[in-house]
Each structure stands twice: as C-alpha cells, then as structure tokens.
Amino acid sequence: MHLSLNLNNLIKEKKYSEIIHSIQKIPKNNINSSILNLLGTARLLNVKKNNQIKENYKEFSLALENFRAAFLKEKKTISAIKGLENFINTSIFLFEKTTLKSKNNKSEEFLKDALFYFEKNKHFLEQNLSLIKTVIKLYKKFSNAKKVKFYCELLINNNIKDIKIFSTYLLYNSYFKNWTQKDYFKESININNFLEKFPESKLEPLSKNNNKKIRIGFFSADLNRNHSVLHFVKTIFKNYDKKSFEVYVYFNHKKTEEGDVVKKVKNLIDKFVHVFELSDLEVINLIRSDKLDIFIDLMGITSKTRLQLIKNRVSQIQISWCGYCNTSGIKEMDYLISDKNLIYENEEKLYHEKILYMPNIWNCHERIDFKKKLKKEPKIKKNFIVFGSFNNFNKINEEVIFVWSNILKNCNNSKLILKSSSRIIPENIIKKFDTYGVKDQIDIINWNLDYKKHLETYNKIDIALDTFPYNGVTTTFEALWMGVPVITLKGENFNSRCGNSILKNIDLVDLVATDIKEYISTAVSLARDQEYQLKLRNKIYNNLAKGHLFNEERFSFNFYEILKNLINYK
Numbered sequence: 001m002h003l004s005l006n007l008n009n010l011i012k013e014k015k016y017s018e019i020i021h022s023i024q025k026i027p028k029n030n031i032n033s034s035i036l037n038l039l040g041t042a043r044l045l046n047v048k049k050n051n052q053i054k055e056n057y058k059e060f061s062l063a064l065e066n067f068r069a070a071f072l073k074e075k076k077t078i079s080a081i082k083g084l085e086n087f088i089n090t091s092i093f094l095f096e097k098t099t100l101k102s103k104n105n106k107s108e109e110f111l112k113d114a115l116f117y118f119e120k121n122k123h124f125l126e127q128n129l130s131l132i133k134t135v136i137k138l139y140k141k142f143s144n145a146k147k148v149k150f151y152c153e154l155l156i157n158n159n160i161k162d163i164k165i166f167s168t169y170l171l172y173n174s175y176f177k178n179w180t181q182k183d184y185f186k187e188s189i190n191i192n193n194f195l196e197k198f199p200e201s202k203l204e205p206l207s208k209n210n211n212k213k214i215r216i217g218f219f220s221a222d223l224n225r226n227h228s229v230l231h232f233v234k235t236i237f238k239n240y241d242k243k244s245f246e247v248y249v250y251f252n253h254k255k256t257e258e259g260d261v262v263k264k265v266k267n268l269i270d271k272f273v274h275v276f277e278l279s280d281l282e283v284i285n286l287i288r289s290d291k292l293d294i295f296i297d298l299m300g301i302t303s304k305t306r307l308q309l310i311k312n313r314v315s316q317i318q319i320s321w322c323g324y325c326n327t328s329g330i331k332e333m334d335y336l337i338s339d340k341n342l343i344y345e346n347e348e349k350l351y352h353e354k355i356l357y358m359p360n361i362w363n364c365h366e367r368i369d370f371k372k373k374l375k376k377e378p379k380i381k382k383n384f385i386v387f388g389s390f391n392n393f394n395k396i397n398e399e400v401i402f403v404w405s406n407i408l409k410n411c412n413n414s415k416l417i418l419k420s421s422s423r424i425i426p427e428n429i430i431k432k433f434d435t436y437g438v439k440d441q442i443d444i445i446n447w448n449l450d451y452k453k454h455l456e457t458y459n460k461i462d463i464a465l466d467t468f469p470y471n472g473v474t475t476t477f478e479a480l481w482m483g484v485p486v487i488t489l490k491g492e493n494f495n496s497r498c499g500n501s502i503l504k505n506i507d508l509v510d511l512v513a514t515d516i517k518e519y520i521s522t523a524v525s526l527a528r529d530q531e532y533q534l535k536l537r538n539k540i541y542n543n544l545a546k547g548h549l550f551n552e553e554r555f556s557f558n559f560y561e562i563l564k565n566l567i568n569y570k
Helices: 003-010 016-024 033-049 057-074 078-096 107-120 131-141 147-159 163-175 182-192 226-240 257-268 280-289 345-350 398-407 426-433 451-460 475-479 498-504 515-530 531-546 552-569
Strands: 214-220 245-251 273-275 294-297 317-320 334-338 352-355 385-389 414-418 442-444 462-465 486-489
Touching: 003 016, 016 033, 033 078, 057 078, 057 107, 078 107, 107 131, 131 147, 131 163, 147 163, 163 182, 182 345, 182 531, 214 226, 214 552, 226 257, 226 475, 226 552, 245 280, 257 273, 294 552, 334 552, 385 398, 385 451, 385 515, 398 414, 398 426, 398 515, 426 442, 451 475, 462 475, 462 515, 475 486, 475 498, 475 531, 486 498, 486 515, 515 531
Parallel strands: 214 245, 214 294, 245 273, 294 317, 317 334, 334 352, 385 414, 385 462, 414 442, 462 486
Antiparallel strands: none
C-alpha cells in the first residue's frame, strides 16, 4: 500500500521515468495489478509528455503488456479490471494512430485480445459499469452495432446518466429496421433527462443583436479532414451575402489537430472559435456574448456532440441541420431543416422541432474538384458486375447483409466492394456474409485513402448499393458525381429517405425501392442489363449539370432566404 501511494505521488509530480525505474527494481513476486497499472500508465504518460506518440510504438506495446498482465494476474479485483479497461483504451488509441509504421505493429491483435478477454469473462465483467463504457468503444471498432446497442441499454437500465451513452443508444438503434419513427420520437424526448439546465444566474443574458447583419453561428466537431459534413457546409460558407450576414463557427475539436482544411474554412467566414477545451457553461456564455440571431447545430447526437448548449439556449433561434438526419429530441431545438421528400406533412408531429422545408433538397454538396466524365461500366465488358458501398460499416446490419448476399447470389460473376468511412476490424461483417456463402465475393479495401484516390475508387464499381434503414448521404452524392447509379430503399423517416430525396432530385426515381423485394429485383435487373446501365450513366452525367445536387449558388440563396424569413417573422 505504502509503495503504491509513493508511486501515485510520483504520477502527480509527472516523474514518469522515475516510476518506471522504481518498479523495475521491485521483485516480481511483490508486483500486483495496481503496480502493473501504474507502470503502464507511467509509460504512456512519459511518451505523451515527450511528444513521441507517433514514433514510440515500442513504449505503447510495453504499456499494453503491463495492462494485460494486470488483468490476467488477478482478473476479478478492481485493479485487475482497471487493467483490462486500460488495455482496451490503449489498444483503441494505438489502432487509431494509423501513422504508426512499425513492422511489428500489433494494434489489431491487441484489440482482438481485448475482445477475447472480455467475452470469455463477461459473466463477472458485465457487473463493472465503468468497464462497460469502454467495452462499447471496443465493439464499435469491430462494427458490432447490436453489441453497442445492448451495452448502452445495460448502462441506461442501471441509471447511468451519461449523455454520450444515451446519444449512442439512439444512434445505433437507428441502424436497425425495427426502430420506427414513432418509437424513435417517444424515446428521443428522454434525452432531456440527461442534460443539465444551468440556472440563469450563471448565464450571460440572451441579448439582441443590434447589428444590421444577421449573425449566424454554426457548431461542429467535424470541419477537419475531409469529413462528410464539411462538403455540405462549405457550400453555404462560400456563397453567403457578406453585406447581409455574418457567419461564426464554434469548433469542438482539438486545436492541435486543426490542419489545412480548417484554415480554408476560416478564410470563408467572419469568425472561427475553438471551444474544445472549454466547459459547457463557458461555451454557452461565450456564444451568448456573441449575440447570435440564429444558432445551427451540425452535430445532433453524433460524435463529439454537446447538446447541453442547445438545452441552455445560446440563441433565440436554434436549428438542427446537416450532421444528423432526425429529430434531436430536445425541447429547446426550434427548427429542423429538411425537404418534402424526407418528412411528409402528416409526419411533422413525429419530430419535436418545427420543420423548415427547403424547396428542392435539404443538402447540397460542394462541387467536387474532380472532373466528372462520362464513363462506360468499368467491368461490364468482361461480363463481370461489381457492386459497391462506401458507407459507414455500422449501417450494414443483418438485413442489409441478407439482401446484398441475395443480390450477389442472383448475379453470376459478381462481387461487392466495401470501404469503411473509418478504421475498423471487418471480421464481424465478413463472418455475416460467410453465413450466406458469399464471403469470397466480398472485397474490403483500405479506408484511409486520400480524397482523390477515394473518388477514383468509384471507377471500380458498376452499381452502388445504399444501406438501409439508415441511408448514406455523402457516398450517394459522390457516386453520382462519379457517374455510378445508386440503388436505395425508401423507409419511414428522415434518415431512411435521404437516398430517395437525392435520387428524386436527379430524376432517378426508378432506382428507389419501396421494399426489400423491389430493392433486390432492381439491383439484379440493372446488373443484367448492360444497355440500361449505360443509359443511366448518360442520364446521370447530363442531369448533374441542371439538377440541385451540386448547385451551390441556388441552394445557398434558398438556405439564407429561409433564415432571413425566420428573423423577419420573429
């Protein structure tokens, strides 16, 4: 006990090397799980302290072995379970650092080991709720949406009041067919129970903007790299009337990871503020002090969401748009931007917000800096058909796999190319395809391509298959830009009708199925009809120029007119 206390004091004093040397002198018989955890923690913190995260794979490996040993040594003690939690978190961290180039990089193996340890011992590990939070992150890396959903429910049923857990629960339920909009609507209102309402005495007053310009604030954590949201918001950042509007961005991402993409966004707008390091209360007061007319949330319940801001009202008008295609569930969210292909007027009661309808389409992708060409099918000349989906693997549920497998079975000489939008271990997906005997027809390609190579990958496929009930958005826009027809299934709500809206806006309604049987028959018929494939590619090429999908100027004008009308109405 005395030894552990001294070592913990050294942690507080950031004397990590001293801890490592001290523990290495201790006889092996005297080392328990607590000390092994301290040793692993010291190694990690030492690497971070010296800014050697990318270069020091060896230290990460040693730390992982310390955490592994901490768990295996005692298993059921609090210290041992903490060791497993550390092992999982560090494995995920190492796995996500794709720039680590060590030939002996075993980050995937570490993750598989972590999953094995949990599943083998879950009869007692499931009782540790802190560990379960970490296990949820682990199952995400294996693209096992059902397990993520299950363990979120376990925590919620144990009265864990964590907004991120409840947000994940809502999101992952949306990936499944049995989650109707009526069910989602009833459940989503519970999100208010997980959000704190600060007393007005702690808040800056909501003051009116006396500037003649309408001041709009956007909140996101996703305006870095080539995140999907970036391509839609840049459309309106590039095309607003600076005499009538001021555009502010509140960026919820680490400043150290800003990058060139963020710098380009900064050049398009009036004000860019980093808020990642600030508390919710600090961010609320910061935004209130900017006296916005309209606040637009681009996150919903995804990623680094901070719904607390909405709950405590940072602006007189608060709008949800772009980042999440469903109701937020928050009483203080005033409006949701959609279109009439997505939410029907008789369904508005199933959304907590008032619906603002765009005249054509709810989203417009910026024009892609990659010249579109009229191409013949890449594989059809060889009497071989290639399907593809580059959607988030969590959207590939059991029913999607069943349908896609049926399509492959009904199309001789066919294969399906899959590409995840983030790094995952695909074994869970492959195993499910193997159940239907089509594993050898599945080709999973590298997720981490630069944007140009990512777009070029569409040249390898003849027909894109959309996921359901949670449709793709960016991937459908990209596929069409690259001349690839997309087959989608229209569902019961906003996020299951995105494909429907996109295809309607390019006059490709024949590719919108209303049930599974029609989805399969549409895909198989198109695969067998070479002449129709070429006709569709011609139609896509011609319609892109006159349609709404990439018409930045028209969309931006309509977008800002709607906001202007809101201000005048208010």
